[in-house]
Amino acid sequence: MTIDELRQRIADFLAAHDPATTDRLEFLRARYDAGLAWVHFPEGHGGLGLPQAWQLDVDELFEQAGAPDNNPQMNGIGLGMAAPTILAFGTEEQKQRFLRPLWTGEEIWCQLFSEPGAGSDLAGLATRAVPDGPDWLVNGQKVWTSGAHFADFAILVARTDPDQPKHRGMSYFLCDMSDPGVDVRPLRQITGEAEFNEVFLNDVRIPDAHRLGEVGQGWQVATATLNNERVAIGGRAAPRESGMVGVVSQTWREHPQRRTPELHDRLLRLWVEAEVARLTGHRLRQKLAQGQLGPEGAAMKVTFARLNQQLSGLEVELLGEQGLRYSDWSMARPDRVDFTGRDAGYRYLRAKGNSIEGGTTEVLRNIVAERVLGLPAEARADKDIPWKDLPK
Amino acid sequence: MSDLNLLYTDVEDDLRSSVRDLLTDRCAPADVAAVYDDDRSAVAGLWQALAVDLGLAGLLVPEDRGGAGASAREAAVVLEELGRAAAPVPFLTSAVVATTVLAETGGDLLGDLASGELTAALVVPLSTAPDGALATVRVADGRLTGTVTSVAGALEADVLLVPVETREGIAVYAVSATEVVLEPVVSLDMTRQLADVTLNGVVAAPLISDAEGAVRRALRTGAALLASEQLGVARWCLEETVDYLKQRRQFGRVVGGFQALKHRLADVAIGVDSAAAAARNAAAALAADDPDAEVATAVAQAYCGDFAVTAAEEAVQLHGGIGMTWEHPAHLHLKRAKADQIAFGTPGKHRARLAELVELPAAGG
Numbered sequence: 010m011t012i013d014e015l016r017q018r019i020a021d022f023l024a025a026h027d028p029a030t031t032d033r034l035e036f037l038r039a040r041y042d043a044g045l046a047w048v049h050f051p052e053g054h055g056g057l058g059l060p061q062a063w064q065l066d067v068d069e070l071f072e073q074a075g076a077p078d079n080n081p082q083m084n085g086i087g088l089g090m091a092a093p094t095i096l097a098f099g100t101e102e103q104k105q106r107f108l109r110p111l112w113t114g115e116e117i118w119c120q121l122f123s124e125p126g127a128g129s130d131l132a133g134l135a136t137r138a139v140p141d142g143p144d145w146l147v148n149g150q151k152v153w154t155s156g157a158h159f160a161d162f163a164i165l166v167a168r169t170d171p172d173q174p175k176h177r178g179m180s181y182f183l184c185d186m187s188d189p190g191v192d193v194r195p196l197r198q199i200t201g202e203a204e205f206n207e208v209f210l211n212d213v214r215i216p217d218a219h220r221l222g223e224v225g226q227g228w229q230v231a232t233a234t235l236n237n238e239r240v241a242i243g244g245r246a247a248p249r250e251s252g253m254v255g256v257v258s259q260t261w262r263e264h265p266q267r268r269t270p271e272l273h274d275r276l277l278r279l280w281v282e283a284e285v286a287r288l289t290g291h292r293l294r295q296k297l298a299q300g301q302l303g304p305e306g307a308a309m310k311v312t313f314a315r316l317n318q319q320l321s322g323l324e325v326e327l328l329g330e331q332g333l334r335y336s337d338w339s340m341a342r343p344d345r346v347d348f349t350g351r352d353a354g355y356r357y358l359r360a361k362g363n364s365i366e367g368g369t370t371e372v373l374r375n376i377v378a379e380r381v382l383g384l385p386a387e388a389r390a391d392k393d394i395p396w397k398d399l400p401k
Numbered sequence: 402m403s404d405l406n407l408l409y410t411d412v413e414d415d416l417r418s419s420v421r422d423l424l425t426d427r428c429a430p431a432d433v434a435a436v437y438d439d440d441r442s443a444v445a446g447l448w449q450a451l452a453v454d455l456g457l458a459g460l461l462v463p464e465d466r467g468g469a470g471a472s473a474r475e476a477a478v479v480l481e482e483l484g485r486a487a488a489p490v491p492f493l494t495s496a497v498v499a500t501t502v503l504a505e506t507g508g509d510l511l512g513d514l515a516s517g518e519l520t521a522a523l524v525v526p527l528s529t530a531p532d533g534a535l536a537t538v539r540v541a542d543g544r545l546t547g548t549v550t551s552v553a554g555a556l557e558a559d560v561l562l563v564p565v566e567t568r569e570g571i572a573v574y575a576v577s578a579t580e581v582v583l584e585p586v587v588s589l590d591m592t593r594q595l596a597d598v599t600l601n602g603v604v605a606a607p608l609i610s611d612a613e614g615a616v617r618r619a620l621r622t623g624a625a626l627l628a629s630e631q632l633g634v635a636r637w638c639l640e641e642t643v644d645y646l647k648q649r650r651q652f653g654r655v656v657g658g659f660q661a662l663k664h665r666l667a668d669v670a671i672g673v674d675s676a677a678a679a680a681r682n683a684a685a686a687l688a689a690d691d692p693d694a695e696v697a698t699a700v701a702q703a704y705c706g707d708f709a710v711t712a713a714e715e716a717v718q719l720h721g722g723i724g725m726t727w728e729h730p731a732h733l734h735l736k737r738a739k740a741d742q743i744a745f746g747t748p749g750k751h752r753a754r755l756a757e758l759v760e761l762p763a764a765g766g
Contacts, residue, residue: 250759261761268764276761277752281703288678288700292407299408308671371660377670378663382643385658 012063019045019070028076037079037113040071046079046112050096054108062298080114082345086156087111087118091164091183094234098181098222107162107183119160121151121184121208122231126401129372131166132175132228133391133399136210138167138182145169145182145220147190147213153366157193157206159344160186165215166231169224171397178396179227183219190214200358201338204346235368236306247287253320253356254283256349260324267327276327279320286312304380307373314363314370317348321356328353405685407678413478420457420482423450428486430730436489437591448490448557452517458496459515461504468515473622477629477684484633484709484741487733489592494554495520497626501619502562502573506609510560510575521575522554523619524563524598530746531620531698532754535613536566544602545574553744555583555596563600564616565607573612574605590740592733621698624745625687628680628701634738635676635705635712639669641731642716649721662719669715672708679704696758702751709738 010018022043026036040046041055048067050056072078081088088111095107110116127134136149147167157163163184170178184191190213195203222230250258261268261276289312293305325332335354348359364370378384391399409417427450432443452458460476462468469475476497483492495514499521503511513519525535528551538547545565555561561581563574582599609615643666646657657663683701686694713735717724724731742748756763 258759258761265762268762270764273756273761273763274749274752277703277756280759280761281700281752281755282675284700285675285679285704288407288682289675292674292678292681295406295408305674308667308674311667311671312675371664374664374667375660377667378657381670382663382666384643384647384663384666385655387658387660 010057010059012066015048015057015059015063016066016070018043019067023071023074023076028074033077034113034115036077038109040076041109041112045071047092050108054096054104055112060298079112080117083156083159084111084114084117085346086120086160086164087116087162090120090234090237091118091162093237094164094181094230095183095221097233098226098230102218103183103221111162116161117156117159119154119156119163119186120234121154121157121163121165121210122234123153124150125152129369131231132179133396134166134168134179135401136165136167137171138169138180138215140217141214143217145215145217147182147184147210147215149210151208151210152196152205154193154206154208155204155346156344157186157208158195158342162186163208164221164234166227168396169227172395173225174393175391175396175399176228177225179231180224181221181227181230182215183221184213184215185219188213188215195340195342197340199361200355202341202343204343247290249284249287251287252283253317253349253360254280256356257320257324257327260327260353264327267329272323272327275323279316279323282312283316283320286316304376307368307376308381310367311364311370311373311377314360317360317363318357321353321360324353325357405682405689405691407681407685409478409681410474413475416475417478417482419455420451420479421485423455424482424486424488428488430487430733433487433489433592433733434727434730436594441489444489444557447488448520449517451488451490451492452496452520456517457492458517458520460496461500462511462515466515467512472688473626473684474681474688477626477680480626480630481633481636481680484630484737485637487592487634487730487737489594491520491522491554491557493623493627493630494522494593495558498523498619498623499554499558499560499562501622502609502612502615504618505615508608510608519559520554520557521560521562522552522558523616524549524552524555524561525616525620526551527553527593527595527740528743528746529620530750530754531617531624533620533746533750535616536564536571538563538565538600540565540567540572540574543604543606545576545600545605546602548597548599550597551586551595552598553593553595555598556585556594561598562608563598563605564612567607567610570611571613571616572607573609573616575608576600576603576605588740590736592737593740620745621695622687624702624751625683625694625698627741627745628676628683628698628705631705631709631738631741632673632676632680634734634741635669635673635709638709638712638716638731638734638738639666639673642666642669642719645720645723665715665719669712672712676705676708696755699751699755699758702746703748703755706742706748706751710735710742713738 026039044057046055048057048059049061051058124134138145138147165182165184166179168178169180190211192209194207196205196207197203336352379386427447459468460471464470538545558578561576563576565572565574580603584597586595588595649656679701683697686697716731723729
């Protein structure tokens with residue numbers, strides 16, 4: 010299929026399903042069934058097996074036609090991480106069961122990976138999954154789970170064989186969040202709100218049919234998920250002055266009386282770096298379209314985190330007395346992440362998470378050094394020892 | 402802002418390999434270091450090979466004027482390679498800047514530059530920003546008088562393009578190098594050695610009257626493409642340092658495995674990718690005559706100017722003692738990077754210009 014044939018197919022679809030008169034859910038389901046959801050996915054699973062780069066055109070055409078969206082702000086984990094992993098490792102039944110309601114937003118997903126004792130060292134995780142008839146019984150504690158309070162399903166990694174070294178004894182599951190053993194508690198963060206949760210798993214029952222990949226293959230599956238996360242964070246197309254640099258530039262333009270030469274110098278340096286980062290992201294997407302992408306997404310994320318932090322810090326100073334005020338410390342539970350929302354103080358505090366979530370800057374530097382530059386890997390004294398014998 | 406290709410085309414990759422092959426053969430670090438000890442014996446032959454044998458002198462000259470009719474994108478790739486080798490040749494000053502000054506002129510001079518028969522230089526201090534002051538030479542009764550300091554490419558030039566303040570504005574005069582006093586300067590970067598140029602009543606006629614637009618365009622082109630040279634310098638520094646840290650052992654291990662060092666190299670690698678995006682964007686914008694070219698140039702210079710210095714300073718530090726020696730070529734790149742930071746306007750000057758272009762006014766503005 011050529012891109013023009015694809016455009017024609019979209020036009021035909023829109024003619025048959027007028028967004029103005031078609032029920033929202035009915036429209037989304039029909040779009041999925043027509044293979045126009047994510048066109049790089051295979052036929053029968055919402056796609057047409059076309060190049061991923063064409064998806065931008067597809068989304069634009071639907072947006073121009075006033076089509077309803079699939080609530081992507083609330084389902085970032087589902088769309089960006091769970092879906093490609095299910096596609097890559099799922100059985101035919103799993104793909105049929107999960108991908109359609111995931112794409113339409115009927116089922117929202119969250120991610121049960123990190124634990125209090127397993128952050129950067131995710132492979133050290135201690136949540137246990139034990140076979141029980143046709144099911145697995147899962148016990149443990151997860152943390153930093155955004156959206157757990159409204160998610161329907163979770164991607165979950167748990168230890169299934171503690172006698173194996175840590176990377177080999179894990180399995181990957183699709184967990185129903187309505188199971189009575191799932192206990193979600195808000196985790197209040199430095200902004201005052203609770204965007205994340207702690208999730209306690211007490212005898213949570215997961216059918217073996219909801220295991221993704223082989224028993225013991227959990228690490229490989231989880232790695233595929235995390236690679237998608239970094240691409241998702243680093244690789245988005247953006248116009249000039251979008252994101253934090255746009256917010257701070259606007260504040261600068263609106264407050265001439267607050268300008269000083271020192272702040273001007275810092276702003277211009279950061280503006281240049283943000284523009285260069287935008288171009289670097291653009292170049293990364295061009296490489297991706299040619300299939301040349303390595304772990305450079307990690308590099309993008311390091312830059313993104315640093316710039317968000319420096320720019321948001323600059324804005325608080327720029328605002329002076331107004332920067333001393335904060336909008337609201339009460340514990341809200343937002344249903345979406347907004348790095349550039351609310352006020353300058355909020356943005357400054359929220360940006361502190363950017364160099365921690367999705368891989369700390371320090372771990373990402375290791376990735377760049379080892380996988381891009383080929384420098385020696387960190388010593389891993391624990392990699393051949395059975396997990397149960399590791400010092401806890 | 403159109404959707405510019407920030408990668409390299411196959412043609413550009415081929416051009417890069419021919420330039421790199423030639424530089425590997427004829428521009429070894431020892432040949433380059435020799436220019437600091439006044440041994441420039443390798444320079445003329447190297448420039449002849451690049452300018453004439455590879456035809457790089459005429460890269461930016463249209464085919465109907467005897468050149469290759471290539472664009473800023475290809476010239477940028479050549480500059481990446483010249484920066485990588487810290488090559489002591491007047492490509493940027495003659496084949497880019499002087500050639501751009503002459504782009505709109507008739508006459509034989511452009512063709513003579515394209516063939517490599519003649520080499521030219523624009524007579525302004527190397528530090529001149531695209532919006533900087535241009536002319537200090539005066540004309541009276543058809544005679545040019547004045548001194549211009551710190552001119553790059555003048556020592557290699559046969560023809561000097563001299564901006565002159567006239568009653569009608571700035572004109573460019575072409576003067577034979579034999580008619581001026583050229584005082585070589587002991588330069589921080591001897592691979593692009595400067596000279597003070599003095600004209601003592603040289604008789605000449607204007608080549609371009611109303612030349613300010615042409616001169617500023619040439620300086621902007623120089624600034625935009627210098628970013629690619631800076632990228633080449635930085636990329637060499639990264640690759641050389643990574644290679645060294647993979648084999649250097651202390652405390653019984655390869656030192657590149659220490660996080661204190663490998664994290665610094667990761668930051669340099671991230672910077673090199675960023676510099677590549679900025680430099681390719683400036684070259685592509687120029688090649689496409691994009692309305693965004695001036696912003697792209699200021700961004701590229703503001704970023705790459707400082708980053709090449711950082712990459713070179715990191716190379717020296719991470720090499721340890723050997724990086725401080727004359728024998729190791731890191732110093733050639735450090736000196737080139739530091740001089741390049743000032744060339745065609747400092748990063749600070751480009752940020753100030755950017756502040757106007759993108760409407761982020763200074764205090765009181």
